Amino acid sequence: MKAAVLHSENHFVYQDIAIDNCQKDEVKIKVMAAGICGSDIHKMVSKWKYPLPAIMGHEFAGYIVEKGSEVTNVEIGDRVAAIPFFPCHTCEYCTSGMFSLCENHGMLGSKSYGGFAEFVNVKASNVLPIGEMDFEEAAMIEPLAVALHGVLNIQPRLGDVAAVFGVGTIGILAIQWLKIAGVKEIIAIDISDEKLAEAKEMGCERTINPINEDLMGKIKEYTNGQGVDIAFECAGSKVTQEQCLLITRKKGKIGYLGIAYSDVVLSEKAFENIFRNELTLKGFWNCYSAPFPGEEWTKSIDFILKGRIKLKELISHRFPLEETQQAFDLMINRTETYGKVLIIPNKE
Incomplete structure (x- = not known):
């Protein structure tokens, strides 16, 4: 296959690479x-810590073209989304049902070959049927689930006012879930006016650009x-990671979804707010x-199929598999404003 x-x-x-036949508990997905x-981009500008050569891509969907002898939950031809995470099922977190915290997990796209290829072998337990969902939307189920994991666990109350720092893909998806959860008003905060305009189209009542507006005011x-x-906090910036502590009301809640890529040093005021205002801080x-x-x-699958989540509007670029390098160059060098960038390994 090509990868x-x-x-x-x-x-x-972009080269030819061998792919094995399915094991007895696997299916082969033709990646559409x-x-x-965003974490893929960070790995390209810091240090790749997994085996090389590698095939990246942990957000993907396609249809099954082969299945192992013991697979009974899906059939050849089924349209599916891949679940890239392989919990060990034996550590204390897995046995407690807290799979996100598994200490010995596998991961497609880093620890094993992922979706930037024509085909991927995946355990049958790690695929979910998507019905007639568009494959491009299905490729965004994983980030949509990431956003929902945060919203479910921050437990918004009907009528809350929320602020979302960073309105890239995860931020916009979190905004949509917050609206569904009954949040009364959402304030989008970003240094890109273009991103803020997109947030407003997604239902944000207010926006703030701290570059030219007084955030606290x-x-x-x-x-x-x-x-x-x-x-x-969806930006993964040490600036916004502190600002969350400055804008939240007494007894308020702060959810951290953005990864910290550098040391976060807090001002006295920000740190004091944690205990003086009895804030609840949660990481997801x-x-x-x-x-x-x-x-x-x-x-996530149910709400997409019911038309409750907007995904197509977030896609800004599509690259064929052979232009994966150009896609990463665009994002790393920010040669253009971009939203969600997709790789299309196969055409319908």
């Missing part, structure tokens, strides 16, 4: 769409001086719960 093979940081080669995750204005009930990792893969995945 975009990673040989070193941000060095992809695969998303590039605007928050006070919009919340009658109280601060927001919930702050979601991955998107899995019991029974595996969890309601994050099943609800």
Whole structure:
């Protein structure tokens, strides 16, 4: 098969590579769409810590073209989304149903070959039927489940006011879930006016660009001086990771979805707010719960199929498999404004 093979940081080669027949508990997926995750980009500008050569891509969907002798849950021709995470099922977290915290998990696209290829072998237990869902939408189920994992666990109350820092893909998806959960008003915060305009189209009542607006002043204005009930950090910036602590009301909640890529040093005021305002801080990792893969995945599929989630509008670029290098170059160098970037290994 053809694949975009990673040989070193941000060095992809479009080449032929062998793929095994399915094991007895596996299926072979013909990949129709695969998303590039923000974490993929970070790995290209820092250090790749997994075996090389590698095939990246942990957000993908397609249809089954082969199945192992013991597979009974799906059939050849079924349209499916891949669950890239393989919990060990034996550590204390797995046996407690907290699969996102598994200490010995496998992962497609890093520890084993992923979706930037024409085909992928996946355990049959790690696929979910998608019905007639568009493959491009299905490739975004994984990030949608990541956003839902945060929203479900921050437990918004009907009528809450929330702020979302960083309105890239995860931020926009979190906004949509917060609206569904009954949040009364959402304030989108980003340094890109273009991203803020997209957030407004997705239902955000207010936006703030801290580059040319007074963040604290605007928050006070919009919340009658109280601060927001919930702050979601989706930017992965040490600046916004601190600002969450400054804009949240007493007894408010802060959810961290963005990865910290550098040390976070807090001002005295920000740190004091944690205990003086009795804030609740929660971090959210991955998107899995019991029974595996969890309601994050099943609800994401249900809401997409019911037309309750907008995904197509978030896709800005599509690249054929042979242009995977160009896709990463665009995102790393920010040569254009982009939203969700997809790799298309096969055409219908």
